[in-house]
Amino acid sequence: MYNLDINKFGSNLKLYRISRKQTLEALGEKIHKTKATISKYEKGEIIPDVLTILEICNALNISISQLIPQNNNAQKLISKNPFKTDVIYMYYYTEDRLITSILEILEDNDKLKVKYFNGIKDIKKYADDSSYIYEGILQCDKTVGYINLINTDSQIIQLEKVQISFNIPWSKKFDITNFYILALTPNSVPIVKKGILSVVPINDFENLKNDLLISKEELTKIQHNNGWILENKNYNHFFYDM
Numbered sequence: 001m002y003n004l005d006i007n008k009f010g011s012n013l014k015l016y017r018i019s020r021k022q023t024l025e026a027l028g029e030k031i032h033k034t035k036a037t038i039s040k041y042e043k044g045e046i047i048p049d050v051l052t053i054l055e056i057c058n059a060l061n062i063s064i065s066q067l068i069p070q071n072n073n074a075q076k077l078i079s080k081n082p083f084k085t086d087v088i089y090m091y092y093y094t095e096d097r098l099i100t101s102i103l104e105i106l107e108d109n110d111k112l113k114v115k116y117f118n119g120i121k122d123i124k125k126y127a128d129d130s131s132y133i134y135e136g137i138l139q140c141d142k143t144v145g146y147i148n149l150i151n152t153d154s155q156i157i158q159l160e161k162v163q164i165s166f167n168i169p170w171s172k173k174f175d176i177t178n179f180y181i182l183a184l185t186p187n188s189v190p191i192v193k194k195g196i197l198s199v200v201p202i203n204d205f206e207n208l209k210n211d212l213l214i215s216k217e218e219l220t221k222i223q224h225n226n227g228w229i230l231e232n233k234n235y236n237h238f239f240y241d242m
Helices: 006-019 024-031 035-043 050-060 072-078 123-129 206-212 216-225
Strands: 087-094 097-108 111-118 132-140 144-151 161-167 176-184 190-198
Touching: 006 035, 006 050, 024 035, 024 050, 087 206, 097 123, 111 123, 111 144, 190 206
Parallel strands: none
Antiparallel strands: 087 097, 087 190, 097 111, 111 132, 132 144, 144 161, 161 176, 176 190
16 A cells, blocks of 8 residues: 655655756646645645656656555565464475475565475474575465575576465464475476475374375366466364454
């Protein structure tokens, strides 16, 4: 959402007009307004219509978002960690072998920085025990999260990236959710896998096979849709805080 504070609009207008070295009169001539009218805009006494705002942006060579910035509260909502914890446990299968990984999430100003430790044998020593380490950013809204990472150890394969998409339930609190991961095989072939993210370590996977293994029903849907859709229907794992 945009900040519609008229005084903020006026101060931004004055700031960019001065930075562009334009006088009140010069800007007025470009948008066919008087010097007095531009002065009233800057003082917050009146606010221009939409077309005039666009003319001002063209005259000063700026975007609308520079003149009328977005509300910071909306940006903070998107950058909030949906897991409520800074360590996430990640599980997926490679052939018949279960892979355990860990994601660290760090809130840094308006960003959610992520460090991904792939292939952990001992979760207590994951920082020194991973096969590969990736770093990147987590972005999310109310229903979906997206993590874009790059291998920090790789000096040769510059395009060795990992992308993780996961569902966020409408509840305020949840302990586990499904994800898709798009990565590269050791010989640099793209591959998509499914798995689960959990806020706590998991020891018993017997009831989670449907979340970790591709089912016949999923194969049928992939054929029908010519694509793989991550559905958010696995509510039995979610803890709701009503």
